[in-house]
Amino acid sequence: MEMLFTQALGLTSPWRVVNVDFQQAAGRIVFKVENTAKRLICPACGAADQPIHDRLPRTWQHLHFFQYKAIIEANVPRVGCRECEKTTQVEVPWARAGAGFTETLEAFVIALCTQMPVGAVAQLLGVSDDRVWRVLDFHVDAARAQEDYSGVRRISADERSARKGQRFLTLFCDLDARRLLFAVQGRNAATFKTFAEDLAAHGGDAEAITDVSLDLGAAYQAGTREHCPNATVSFDPFHVVALANEALDQVRRAEVKQVDGLKHIRWGTLKDAANWTRKQIDQMHWLQRTNLQTARAWRLKQALRQVFSHGGDIAQATTLLDGWISWARRCRLTPFKRLAATIKKHRDGILEHFRSGLSNGFAEGLNGRIQAAKARARGYGTDRHLIAISYLICAKLKHLPKNPWTHAAQQIPA
Known part of the structure; x- marks a missing residue:
């Protein structure tokens, strides 16, 4: 059985599983791993055949074994190097330095956190939120450090x-x-x-x-x-039209004190006509048949939206936008007169959208x-x-650890 788990954990000599302790009452299974080497390469300077100074106990959490928490325990060697005169702990093959999770579990944590709240992932693993955040912070920062932005234009x-x-x-x-x-x-x-x-x-x-x-x-x-x-x-364009929505709502709020019919019409004036409810269709049809300032404000807002939806090339868009600015400046609605001044000030950048498409x-x-x-x-x-x-x-990070389940499945030959 120890040989089976040695292979399942991907261990090679001098690392091997020497004992499997199933602790049913505690809800976990403990894999005892040893490094059987007597002498090792110095992790600090790379000098070969150096004596082992001592072995320190370490613990890592691995992917669950069925419904049980899986724990790896190992006495990790420290090499006392005679060349560099340093005492350095060797790296274990299943986890990065300083981590409390195995690399496989960290990869699974990252996969879960793309779809689930960190708190839910922590609860699933039986650990604190902070441990999950440390895994995310490390791997996100490491992955971003390898990103190439030289082509960003x-x-x-x-x-x-x-x-x-x-x-x-x-x-x-x-x-x-x-x-x-x-x-x-x-x-x-x-x-x-x-x-x-x-x-x-x-x-x-x-x-x-x-x-x-x-x-x-x-x-x-x-x-x-x-x-x-x-x-x-x-x-x-979205932010330009959003300014028109704000101006429209300012007109409506000023007029609603005199016209009761405007009290519950706000969402209809702000939404696209295709998304109106049956009630909003009736309300907006009523509004368009009136001579209220809110009706004129809504038509101005709709006309600005049409500049972007029907603008076409820059020449056509220029004609439409300049016509809208002229109309808004003469509309006798103060919020839209202010908006016309704002749009005129930013006219070149607004029209640039029709060239860049951005x-x-x-x-x-x-x-x-x-x-x-x-x-x-x-x-x-x-x-x-x-x-x-x-x-x-x-961020479409390319260097995050791969989900151990889907990644393993991709390795199976067809």
């Missing part, structure tokens, strides 16, 4: 709420590779400096970036000008995935944890 920058109304992250995405590049605390111009430094650490160059998709916030524009000086800015739509999709993970976990205690999960599920 077109990016987006968008904010993500870490805790509602209190803390924010900025997410930088590679729009060609469709992956998360970098996540950092804050939503100001300084985030671009940190991004440029991280990009350089991965072989990239912020000055080589040709296009950046942003919202209309002044901070991100300032950061782009300073740290991505050769990039052309495209303003994201938007923050992909970043918004990542936001949705991160929000879903955050909801499953009922929030994260620290920004570092949220950033680690964001990288895990959105």
Whole structure:
């Protein structure tokens, strides 16, 4: 039986399983492993045939054996090297240095955490959340360190709420590779400096970036000008229309005090017509037959949406956008007059979208995935944890440990 488990654990001489202790009452099975060598290579300098100084007891958790927790125990040799005069512990073949899990279990933890909250994974394994987070932090950082960003040319920058109304992250995405590049605390111009430094650490160059998709916030524009000086800015259509939604709601709130029919119509004015409920269809048909300011505001918002949906090339989009600005400036609705001034100020960047085809739509999709993970976990205690999960599920990291089950299955010949 010991030979069977030696092979199952992938051990080779001088490592072998010498005892298997099934502790049913404790709900675990303990594999006692020994290193039978009398002399070993020095782990510090590589000198061959060095004496063993002593052996220290160590314990690791492995994948469950049926429903039982599997534990590996070993007295790990320390080599007393006569060449470098150091006493160094040898590495075990089943775990990285300093880890309490085997490499196989760590790979399984990472696979689980892409789909499950960390707390649920910790409960499944019978360990603390902190142990799982240490595994994630180590492997995510190690995998990111090997990523190559030398080909990054077109990016987006968008904010993500870490805790509602209190803390924010900025997410930088590679729009060609469709992956998360970098996540950092804050939503100001300084985030671009940190991004440029991280990009350089991965072989990239912020000055080589040709296009950046942003919202209309002044901070991100300032950061782009300073740290991505050769990039052309495209303003994201979603955020432009979002400003129109805000202006529309300002008009509705001002008018609702005089018109009772506007009290429950808010969601209908903000939603796309294809998503209206039966009740909202009736409400919006009523609104369009009135001469209310809210009706005019809604038509202005819809017309701005049509600039992006029917804009076509830059020439056609320019005509439509300039016509909309002219209409909004004459509409006698103060929120839309302010919006017209904002859009005119950012006109070139808005029209640039029709050349580059860029938007923050992909970043918004990542936001949705991160929000879903955050909801499953009922929030994260620290920004570092949220950033680690964001990288895990959105960065397409190529150097994470492979799921031991699916990876093993792929090795079976057809």
